[in-house]
Amino acid sequence: MQFETAQLYLEDGASQDTLERELDARAHSLPGLRRIVFGRNMEGCWGAGDYTVDLHIEGNARDGAATAYLTQLPGVSRADHLVYRPINGGQRAAGLQNGVWRTLLFRVRPEACSEHVAALERDLLRMPAYMPTIRNWQLSRVTSGSEWTHVWQQEFVCVEDLQGEYLTHPFHWGWVDRWFDPEFPEWTVEAISHAFCPLESSLLTLPAITHGSI
16 A cells, blocks of 8 residues: 655635545546545644645555646645655544544754664654544655655644644653754754644544545
8 A cells, every 4th residue: 555645735716615526526537546535724734735635545656646636636736745654653543533633744854863863753653652632643754755754643633632732742842842953962853844634534543445535
């Protein structure tokens, strides 16, 4: 299974309703598509587009097929699309419904040492042990040509859990933030894209077998 995600940027005045109809209607044109999930990004995102899209594709998809599909949608000015490979994750709420889906894309500094990158990945995966409101999570490495190197996804029951416990927790600011802050000697991450949107049903814990929107 190949995993892909994208941030869609819309033209000024573009119709979101039209885009959402076409996202699902045109999905059949993608070879091997097993599941497509998309949602409007909510207020408070930064460095992100207007929509988050995730695709599960059987086997190895034809290069450029998903990028072409996304950029040709009505009203889309740009699609920041990438392919990723999950490396670890966990779940507390299989089949979570009517929650919030968060996607953090980040780029590791080219000069960062492998020991720091590995420690950063371990610390991100430790966060759910301190933050029970992270219901499901997955950390992945980007495998396609992209400005991003990692995808860090979480599912929450509500947006208050993301903006509350997750973003303000002492473990986040007292420990994990050192990898993202240039004032620390451990500084490893040089850019991020923080997006979150409504989630109808869990992306991280349900089989990738159907088309659907969130």
